[in-house]
Amino acid sequence: MLKRFRKSIPYILFLYGIFFFTSTIAQSKDSLPYLKVKDPKFNFGTVTQGKVVEIEYTFENTGKNPLTISDIEVTCGCTVADFPHYPIRQGDSGMIMITFNTKDKYDKQDRTVKVISNASNSPTKLRFYGHIEEDKSDK
Numbered sequence: 001m002l003k004r005f006r007k008s009i010p011y012i013l014f015l016y017g018i019f020f021f022t023s024t025i026a027q028s029k030d031s032l033p034y035l036k037v038k039d040p041k042f043n044f045g046t047v048t049q050g051k052v053v054e055i056e057y058t059f060e061n062t063g064k065n066p067l068t069i070s071d072i073e074v075t076c077g078c079t080v081a082d083f084p085h086y087p088i089r090q091g092d093s094g095m096i097m098i099t100f101n102t103k104d105k106y107d108k109q110d111r112t113v114k115v116i117s118n119a120s121n122s123p124t125k126l127r128f129y130g131h132i133e134e135d136k137s138d139k
Contacts, residue, residue: 030064031063031064031065032063032064032065032118032119032120033061033063033064033065033066033067033068033088033090033117033118033119033120034061034062034063034067034119034120034121035059035061035063035067035069035115035117035119035121035122035124036059036060036061036062037057037058037059037096037124037126038057038058038059038060039057039058040057040124040125040126040127041126041127041128041129042055042057042126042127042128042129043128043129043130044100044128044129044130045130045131046130046131046132046133047102047130047131047132047133048102048132048133048134048135049102049103049104049105049106049132049133049134049135050102050103050135051102052099052100052101052102053099053100053102053128053130054097054098054099054100055097055098055099055100055128056095056096056097056098057095057096057097057098057126058093058094058095059093059094059095059096060091060092060093060094061088061089061090061091061092061093061094061119062090062091063090063119063120064090065090066087066088066089066090067087067088067089067117067118067119068086068087068088068117068118069083069084069085069088069096069115069116069117070116070117070118071116072096072113072114072115072116073113073114073116073123074111074113075111075112075113078100078101078102078103078104078105079098079099079100079101079111079113080098080099080101081096081097081098081099081113082096082097082099083095083096083097083115096115096126098113098126098128100128102132105132106132106133106134107131107132108129108130108131109129109130109131109132110127110129111127111128111129112125112126112127113125113126113127114126
């Protein structure tokens, strides 16, 4: 009986290790900040080609530690992002400003930007879309 128990010790330790590390990861993820965007999708409607569209995304840190945004990834040079470069405390709000230049763009546009942060839900995606009509005033 003792031999059988000794053979099962490595398996017991292995299962204990899995349980321990899984619970540690779950606890640490609960203590991370969480970036909650009020309206992550924005329809800018129909605009004339060449117009600069400015979009404000309001967010809140609903996590338990300060939120730090390190970068916002955009898909092209026509999109510029501005964001707080300081930690956002638990329960505090902030704003991300996206500027989209429609010059040389036309028809339907659907863009996504990624907010890179220390939040548990990073990267967080923001989306904006709309329709761009050709500027016929120069022709």
